[in-house]
Amino acid sequence: MSTERTPPAIVSFFTGIVIRPIREGRVRDTGWPTGLLPIVVLASVAFVLAISLILGGPVIRAGSSLTASVGGGVLTLPRFILPTVLWLVIIALALMQTSALHVRRSLSVILTVMTVLVVLFIGALDLGADGAGGFRLTAGKVASVIAAIALIAFTVVRRRSRFAWWEFAAVFALLGVSVAIAIGGSAAQSAVFGIDVVPTAVAIIMTAIGQLAVPAALAAGVVVAQVAVTASRSAVAVTGRRAGSTSTRLPLLLGALLIVVAVWRVADVALPALLEGGLDSELLAALPGSAALLVLVVAPWWGLSAMRGTPGPDVDGVEAGLERVAIPVAIGLTITIAPIVMLLLSIQIAASWGLPPSIHSLTISVAGVLGSSTVVAINRSIIGAVLIVIALVLARRGSRGAPEILAAIGLLALASTIPSLVGVAVPWSSDALAMLIAAATLTALVVLLVRRRLDESRAALLATSLVLSAAMAWREVIADPLSIVIGSSGIALVLFGFVWGFVTEAKPTHGDSLEYPRPARVLLFLANAVFGVTVLAFGVLARDLDVPLNLDSFAQFGDQLLGTALILGAVVALWSALAVRSSVDSVPEGRSVAS
């Protein structure tokens, strides 16, 4: 007789949604070379420090004197903390540039150009004795040029070598010294004139490069959906485990769960309608568009299966597919950002070295056009179309999971941009989608009950589908407790995404390849994580969601696009499994719940 006891349900549930994802997805030593561990520890300390700044931002502000910059906008910052922000930026840069030493050439060039531009840009902030403008050769500029040349040379020399721990120390020192000379020189020279340049300098730096955190914010936005999907599945799985696979209690427990969930979903949808004498007008208006979207996601599912000749993925496959594509898709959707940042940095560097200001205004105009909602919408539409093409190609090659999720994201991208481009409003909403999923699932439940074919497996599939419909409507609630503490739902959503991503999304760092060796993967992952939270921390310290840019809006977009695609994909996977079982079963395979 086994003495092993089933852990309490809450423990199983917690393990399913928290412990297991962290265990599987955290950064861990998977054969790291010597010296990588201290760098990981340092980056982790930096990450935790930035999180502390975010959580303690209001307290830090309350306990310190603020410095304010006015002009086109107002920026207030706790003065003493600014060197810390700068330190975090330098760490993120050093991590990125050290990874650039060993990744494939094309990425190495992009990363090195970005680092060099940032170094030269910070050097260019040292305008001279009185900041009077015009060209002056200052210590900061000279130091930045030397650092830039040294970085390029170092990258060329070390590119074909294996990772060595001292590379990070060398890059870090090089970046740090050049930044310290530029900022320190400028600060010392300006202070006697009553000008405190550091707040302005840090603000300019964060504004100039903060946009590079957008892909990370976009990916962070999908986290609430991921957690919602995991939680939905865990809740049903725990019920099954509690009953035991051979237990006679299983049908009862699953039946009870299904009834509870079904009643909850019916109440959630119907109660407000009953109380208010009909469905909310916004919900009603969003139903046709949402239904069309659902069909748009469901139809390619079978199309891709048919093309591949095998069934679509299960929920695990959908989640794995999203993990594979989330960051590349996020980068693709924000593809204009890196060139804009590079362009603006280049022009500002050139201006500090004597370029006519007219070029500057031209650049601002170009950046404005590239950042306009029309161009962004066109870009997203193109990316959406490209994703669908990639999905078709991958499906033809026999891949499962990634094609389905790519197709869903692509279709959602098109659905969210094309109507606005052509001036047609096609409203859809998560609430409407949730209602449609619940309605369809409940219909299936009734049909199965009537036909007396509701066994344990089907009950579990239906219960999960119903819980997912709730997750579709309520997933933002996951970040709500944090928003109460922080006082801002936008920051809470992004922070939740960044932290969860840091502890669960490091699976790519476990791998290894010639073009992306493991140390480079780890460093790049850490650079992205540290930079993202640093940009967010800066906004929290300024107590302004829009400083240096509104990461929340990108996280919301990520949630809307990738998160919705994930939940819809998971639901379709469940329905697909239900349909397959229904088509092959003439009699229930398991014990009947209906009986």
Add this chain to the structure above:
Amino acid sequence: MVVSITALALAIGLVVVDVPEAPVEGGAAARYVPLDGHRTLTTRGDGVITVTEHSRTVGLDGVFDAPASIVNAMFGQWGDRGVREAQLWRASRTEDGGARTVDLYRLSELGVSQIATWGGELGFVFEPELVLLSSTATPGDSWSSQGDALPGGVLTYTAAMSVVPVTGALLDYDGVEISQQGGCVGVQATVVITDPSDGASTTLEESTAWCAGRGPVWSTGSIDGESAGLAELTIRSLEPLGEPVGEAASVPKRPAALVALPETTLQVADGFFGDYIAIGQYSLPVSAAVSDLVLVDDRGDSLESWALDDSGATRRWSGRPGGTVVSAAAVGDLTLATTDRRQVAAYDALGRRLWSTTTDEVVVATPAGAGADPVVVTRAGNVLRLDARTGAPLWSVSLGADGRGAPVPVGDIVLAADERERLSALDADSGDLLWRIDAGLVDVISVSQAESLAVLAAESGTVLAVSLADGEVLWRSALPGLARSIVNSAGAVLVVSNEVMLALDSDTGAVLWRGVGAQAAASAGEAVVVLLDNEVQLRDIATGFVIDRAPVQPSSPGVWRSIAITGATVVVVDSTGVLRMWEVQ
């Protein structure tokens, strides 16, 4: 280990090289100089109360708004670098009757010296500077000096001074003892100002008590034999004086034209040195009172009230509440400034700082008025209604989230948005929550009391119309781009973003017309004035018909532009201080 040491070394290095400000000059005398933002009230024997605002600056910031002859004299004395490095103390005095003077002092190795006086009927520029307090500020110190009291020796001065201990109590004119907290020293001075052209002179004999952090708080003496003196008062708040700005012509109900007034600059009147053009940059947006503008300079240390007429704009007064002014507005008969020191300061029509109150966080959003009382929202999300006379909070309510944007009082409610994407309606009398809705991250709100309607644009690109009665969302619409202004008038709502102008039916939200994006819009009767990059348009809000248009030069990079309507005058202000005005007829 090496990685850790490198990281630690850099962290220490960044802290070491971070130099926020230079050491304070002036030696021991500096401790007697009021801190930036300090306000003192003093009274003379004749009962006239003077409100003095003290500010501390370094370099050009302290001399930007001085007459050119003073600025030239300073450059002549100290050279370019000397002026840029000069640590200055400025005392701006306003008497009950509205008379204003500014005294400028320098803190240096000499101690505390007077450099110039301007703004009143008399002016001085001391060359070399007139040392008022020696750098050691030790009893027994004595010194003398002589030089020009006006450039070119138009007036000359001789001075003999010594530091003496303060023994015994300092009493004001009512016999109330003046605090000597922190320590005080006395200065005995004899200053003779002579006009070399006719030999006429004025002799000032004075004993002054300087107290730590408060400057001269008490003095007694004579001017040409007539007794003179001052004593510090401890009144906490003042009644507002001066007439509020008069009623200006109002915009006609159906405007027909924009009539251009001459392009102008901001003028400063000075009874002694003569009128001059204000040199400076201004942070935007401007706030409009009935017929004047409230501006803040781009360094944020000066709050300025400018009177408008057909010939241009003349400065009524400038206030220096201390720290950096982050927002300003005219509310009732007050002009309000909020600062990075978490303070809200109120000025009357004379420019006297009546009170200042401390809030839990910075008030970045523009204050508004519920009746005569100011309403502010702090970044921490506290909404406060302040007593117009004392600045004391009448009520304070937490939104439960960071505040977002300015409060919008309408009728007996106050609307306030927060960073948890909610819009709250509070009772204007008690602060009680009346209703709250999920509205998204609100960027701009416009209200129509007549229609009991609030229209707001959220960052997500959604425009919502909300019933003021219960918060019911009446309709929604989509808005591309970043929302900048909403105008609600004549049954139509015009929402302006950087990418589109969208006019909507205020009842249904149906699109009435579209236009290109603009910088800002303001209501003008049943029309709307829209500021575009290269022109100002007067449009019919219901049809979009362009009633009139006036060209403006596109602004240069780094120059911000703002639009306001005061009375019937449309004012476009550049951050460079250039004004363009049109009368709406």
